Amino acid sequence: MSDDEEILNPDEQDLKGTSKDPELIFLPEKSREIYFRAYNNFNKWRVENGVNALSETVLLSYFMHLSHTKQPPTMWSIFSMLKATMNIKDDVHIENYSELITFLKGMQVGHNPKKSKMFTLSDIDKFIKEAPDILYLGAKVILIIGINGGCRTNELMSLTVDGIEKHSDTLLLIKLPNSKTSTDRSFVVRSTEYLQIVEHYQSLRPPNAKTDRFFVQYHKGKCSGQPMGRNKIGGIPRDIATYLKLPNPQDYTGHCFKRTSASLLADSGADLSSLIRHDDIRPGTSRHKR
Template sequence: MSDQEKHSSDEWLQCTPPELREAAENTRDELLPTKSQKMYESTYDAFVKWKRAHKTKVTSESIVMAYFKELSEKYKSSTLWSMFSMLKATIKIKENTDIDQYHSLKAFMKKTSSGFVSKKSKVLSSENVEKFLTEAPDREYLATKVALIFGISGACRSNELVNIRLRDVKKEGNLLVVNLPDTKTKGPRTFVISEEFVKIVQQYTDLRPQNAMTDRFFVNYQKGKCTCQVIGIHKFSKMPKEIAGYLKLEDSASFTGHAFRRTSATLLADSGANITTLKRHGGWKSSNVAEGYIEESVKNKSKIGHIISTAVNFAPAEPSERNNDDPPSKREKIETITSEK
């Protein structure tokens, strides 16, 4: 927006009745994401406070550059990009300024992230999943097993598991159809739990207390019994670590709340699914984002190696077909060439 356009906008606001001006400001604030609005607001407030400390009210490229230069000395690249994203939204709404057009700033941001590798949650292999569902005692781990089944069947985030209601889970023949109405991308997703897993889920739902006052699907489970208390997001986030601990996997603390979602994407990719299927499964709009959830698994790399070796069409000769099991020496090669001449 040009200075002239901004001046006209400010002039228009000054001529607007106070009650309408307040309504307009409230509407602007509602444009921020509902769940993380406080975080967006606090990020913007910190920027305003910093400007005040440096005795300026201007938001220009040089000012924002100086701010992020200072932040880069305290925070890692991923945090800087998160703060940039939140500031971009709030400054655009509150000040009608688009910092996304600051090319020097974006070049600086990209430079700070050069060589940075984000730390991602580890994933469970198909063998890990099978072993846990088969061997872990139900008396202690039944709710965790059901969360694992839902998590990998639907590429679920922890908060999506929290928000599943009884009405969202329908039995159709030998299958369970689960609807996720409240997702991060605002679009509903539906997934199916196959009949191999339905028996475990049914075992859990049969233990649900009749007097439970909640319609949340996941309720607390202890010592073979369900209680009326619901399972919260923090407990779901710790479940992958709990599973890794039971299986005695290396660095179990690296199995975070995103492990179910990443495991689901990796298992689907390993099965040969294309990127379109993967994006639809997890509700991803970007191919790059979807691919970022796939772990570089040995199984996937093995498939690639097999494809390459098949393309080369290399078939090593059997030892019996050679005159000598050992490779010919340099002298033998020379003698052979000489004799052929």
């Protein structure tokens, strides 16, 4: 999967009716709405194209349509989600569609995932010190937490207000729920300057915000009660690279913070155990692709 591609990019609002659908218990709890979004996107395509049938030919046509805009790993993810939802909702078993699976396997041939570019320590320091807060305060906080914790986009999006704990003037404890390994994790930020930046952002949060998500929209010195979505947070590295006038800012994707953090940790002489803990990998398990 290319680093700059998100799987499905769900909206911030809940899908109507899915929270009350008893069939949801058969789908992964963390991803139910995304599964149903994949299913709804497929049905929307059917309506737009006047297709009533559910057959291998229809699914093959749909995935051919997706192939113009989606990378092979994303298409496999959509296949997996449609397999689960169509099994439940329509009693259709697309895992038996041999031509469709052959097509998806063929799409993978020659596919080379593109990795995100990384920031240097001087890039980070320059942005923190020079970028005007009135425009970039939210991006600075995302950068600080993202780099210190080696965070993925979904982790930053899921961070809650209660997940930020100040323990001293130089130590901030960050607790991340539901990381990719389904294990909660935490890390610390040790810097008076960074703490002040985070606290400044916190102070601007509307007291009547209806979301408990930590990152809310920031615009011209003000925070709104609207939570930042996956696309907004995933685009922050590109915005930072653009401000710094780095070459090809579009190559700084949502995976940038995790890759940068791991690189800086390795450059500091950290041992393998530290790197494994930092990357949310347990000894004896395969490494997650970034």
